[in-house]
Amino acid sequence: MTNRENILLEKVGKELPFGVPENYFNQFALQIEDQIGHKHVVGRNVFKSWMFMAAMFVGVVVMGQLFYASHQRTLARNADNYETYVLSQVDETSLVDYYVDESNK
Amino acid sequence: MSPTEEELLLQLSQPKSRSGAFSIVVRTYQERLYWHIRKMVLSHEDANDVLQNTFMKAWNGIDGFRGDSQFSTWLYRIATNETLTFLTSKRMRTQNSIDDVDETLLQNLQADTYFNGNELQMKLQKAILTLPEKQRLVFNMKYFDDITYEEMEAILGTSVGALKASYHYAVKKIEKLFSEEE
Numbered sequence: 408m409t410n411r412e413n414i415l416l417e418k419v420g421k422e423l424p425f426g427v428p429e430n431y432f433n434q435f436a437l438q439i440e441d442q443i444g445h446k447h448v449v450g451r452n453v454f455k456s457w458m459f460m461a462a463m464f465v466g467v468v469v470m471g472q473l474f475y476a477s478h479q480r481t482l483a484r485n486a487d488n489y490e491t492y493v494l495s496q497v498d499e500t501s502l503v504d505y506y507v508d509e510s511n512k
Numbered sequence: 513m514s515p516t517e518e519e520l521l522l523q524l525s526q527p528k529s530r531s532g533a534f535s536i537v538v539r540t541y542q543e544r545l546y547w548h549i550r551k552m553v554l555s556h557e558d559a560n561d562v563l564q565n566t567f568m569k570a571w572n573g574i575d576g577f578r579g580d581s582q583f584s585t586w587l588y589r590i591a592t593n594e595t596l597t598f599l600t601s602k603r604m605r606t607q608n609s610i611d612d613v614d615e616t617l618l619q620n621l622q623a624d625t626y627f628n629g630n631e632l633q634m635k636l637q638k639a640i641l642t643l644p645e646k647q648r649l650v651f652n653m654k655y656f657d658d659i660t661y662e663e664m665e666a667i668l669g670t671s672v673g674a675l676k677a678s679y680h681y682a683v684k685k686i687e688k689l690f691s692e693e694e
Contacts, residue, residue: 411687412655418690419636421656424629425550432542435560439538439567445531 517583524574534574538567541584545591551652552595552645554621554637562598566591581666588667592649599645614641639686650675651682 440446494502515523515536523533545566550559569590577586602616618641621627622634629637640648649668653659661672668675 411683415636415655415683415687415690419632422633423547423551423656424627424633424637425547425554425556425624426626426628427546427556428626431560432546435542435546435563436535436538439564439571440531440535442568443531443534443571445535 521577521579521583524577530574534571537570537583537587541587542567544584545587548588548591548653548657549595551656552648553598554617555624556626558598558620562591562594565598566594569594585663585666592667596645617641635690636686639689642689643682643685646670647678647682650678651686654679655683 497505515533520533520536523529524537542563546559546563549562549566550556553559553562566587570587573590577583581589618638621637627634640651643651646668650664650670653664653667654661659667661675664670664675665672670678
């Protein structure tokens, strides 16, 4: 770099004194795309959208299955707990009498 | 992930993927080309017009890109030619001398809503306007954009030696103008 260039850089710098309207470059690109007949898809492309939806569907099905299985296990556990509870309320003598009566029927 | 220049060129060569690839080209290069043009024409409206012309010319001439230079170099070349054509036609429309056109450019700059520089920056722009057009181009590309002389040679078709000399004299002249006014 020459001395003269250094002097200029020190005095003025390299910053450009120009601005642009807000969102200009995005609008410009959309304008050109319109002129060439291109539809700009914001963010992900169409294929990725379908993949995302498919993944979501699979996720919902899997979660549903997991929830259903868990719910069934809970129900079974509750049933066991209930039976245990009921049996705990009955003394042994009454229980034996019940089974003997049942077997005599 | 953005495609490489090779992938982009492949997509540009195929009719089905051409417009999608060109959209990427626009979004990748528009800012660099805009500022390259704006530094020469000074007004935002004019820069916008020239930039549009640049990309439409590139779109219509895609098949003519032979790959003997980088794609960005090719785009810069189109932008430069469109800018010089614009300035020439402006001169012919008003049938003014080069000095008058530069005076008009300066007046446009001072009145421009999108000029947000200080006094020194205005002084520099005035000084740059005293340079011949091609020398102005060289100065802008070297001083503001730090483009190498080899890249400039590819864009402007001028030898490295001539570009170095041109820049050297441009800086000398501008620095002298600054010193005289102090």
